Amino acid sequence: MCEQNEVTAMYADFFEYIESSTSPYHTVEESYRRLEEQGFTALSMDEEWDLTAGDYVIDVYGTTLVAFHIGENPRETLRIASAHTDFPGFRVKPNAMITDKGYGKLNVESYGGLIQYTWFDRPLSLAGVVVTKGAGLDIETHYVDIAKPVATIPSLAIHMNRTVNEKATFNKQKEMLPLILMRGLGTEYEDDKTLLKALLAEEIGCEPTDILSYELTVYNTDTVETVGFDAEYISAPRLDNLTSCYACLQGIISAKEQNATGIRMAFLFDHEEVGSRTKQGGASLLLPNVVRRVYRALGLSEEACEADIAKGFMISSDVAHGYHPNYGEKNDITNYPTLNGGVVLKIASSQSYAGDAVAQAIVTDLCETHNIKHQIYVNRSDIPGGSTVGSISSAQLVMRTMDVGLPLLAMHSARELMGTYDQIELHRLLTVFLGEV
Helix, strand or coil: CCCHHHHHHHCHHHHHHHHHCCCHHHHHHHHHHHHHHCCCEEECCCCCCCCCCEEEEEEECCCEEEEEEECCCHHHCEEEEEEECCCCEEEEEEEEEEEECCEEEEEEEEECCCCHHHHCCCCEEEEEEEEEECCCCCEEEEEEECCCCCEECCCCCHHHCCCCCCCCCCCCCCCCCCEEEECCCCCCCCCHHHHHHHHHHHHHCCCHHHEEEEEEEEEECCCCEEECCCCCEEEECCHHHHHHHHHHHHHHHHHHHCCCCCEEEEEEECCHHHCCCCCCCCCCCHHHHHHHHHHHHCCCCHHHHHHHHHHCEEEEECCEECCCCCCHHHCCCCCCCCCCCCEEEEECCCCCCCCCHHHHHHHHHHHHHCCCCEEEEECCCCCCCCCCHHHHHHHHHCCCEEEEECEEECCCCCCEEEECCHHHHHHHHHHHHHHHC
């Protein structure tokens, strides 16, 4: 086992990625930056493509990223790995500021299936984009990350809520609004309607009246920490699904470094936590459109593209439910992945997780051949589980797909828990899948 400083050294780049990815916009920005540094060529969805062998990256509406490697023999194999950039939390509404007896609060709405009580008493901040007037009819988009605790959702004292430990339910519109300032103690602003715009204008260096709109995520500023006597666990915000995004990045970078044959692709989709049915979500036509555009830009026929899709393979990577020793009865009686047990193959006869016997066998054989630790997750028969973008994407592209991920505890909490050694196994799987075989 490792000491804490050894784990921090081993995962320094991964930890930096988590702490930089404070909103879907910032996840894509950080991922894009890393790929450009590795020599990937930027493409745009609104331009025509003329492609040759090489490595490419696309920013899709700021919150989805596509990267791909084209080898010397593009038709040899088509492989795709996917993950998602969004995470449960809160989003700031328009006209967000409220003042109550001097307390300045933000009007927010929940995003995704968050565990509500875990967001109380946390140091919170804001990240996302602010859109301002430009020259003429143009607009300008500014990335904003306040990068320090500026908000919190304080709990009500137990003396005023005696049943809180018996029944913890909360009204999200009334009881989960973050405090962000105190009137009369800091910079004074004219009124509540313009107050948030004034704060944002200070961040980006413009006039409040220039701000047309914003899309802001409320995020937990807690840093990544190791837990356990031998640092067996990693506790951090946003492990769902930055663990998979990071592994997909390493996989597509490996494809470039190894000069892999065929076409190898990574898709980091937004909006998985709210159903994926958006222009840049996994339920959109983005995936099949990009694949087919790549083939056309290489001068390959539609028939060649459809044939390669049919014989291709996709891995959809999203976190899995790890066995919880305090709630063992919540797991299946024979298929219960544990933290530090390796990559999880996620199986559901309902097809809420993508896969079939052949797909399971392919990934299992890949793991066994390369000594990658792996295990299986199946929902307990009387407890419906979650779903992922894998089944949706494979239906859009009609490609054999397997859902995998690493096991978590406290999934959808403001702070989640993973096994220290599972990221290594997921990294190895996607590196081998996209880059080596």
